Amino acid sequence: MKHSCGVLLALVACSALAAGPNGEQLFHDNCSVCHGERGMGGSAPKLVGDASEWKPKLFERAVLKGIDDAGKPLKTPMPHWQLASFKTDNGRQPSKAEVDAIQHYLHEQK
């Protein structure tokens, strides 16, 4: 099958255009290795029921700049995503909309 976006790009880029970033996919690809499937915790803290309920600005700051809700630097290996890129973004910096979509996805988990 020939398609102008590959399968992955079609999922990420094309659906992003249509419906906004896919928080579930972004979380799965970039965060679940440390924070556990569905944000339930792993080597890194559980996010559901905690950071998932922070004000979006605080959640964005934690993810992009590595600063927690009390203004303290988060310890490694939590990445400063501002200096990195989500897996399928081809080097593009994470956008606030993507981070918000991840938080929204976590907010929906129980």
Ligand code: HEC
């Ligand atoms: C390589 C492992 C790793 C990856 C990947 C990772 N994190 Fe983390 N994250 C951590 C660790 C470890 C901490 C705890 C740091 C601390 O206690 O100071 C943390 C802390 C956090 C916190 C603050 C939690 C709190 O209660 O203080 C948030 C929010 C967060 N991560 C979100 C994310 C998101 C969203 C992603 C994916 C885009 C992600 N992390 C990817 C390791 C990781």
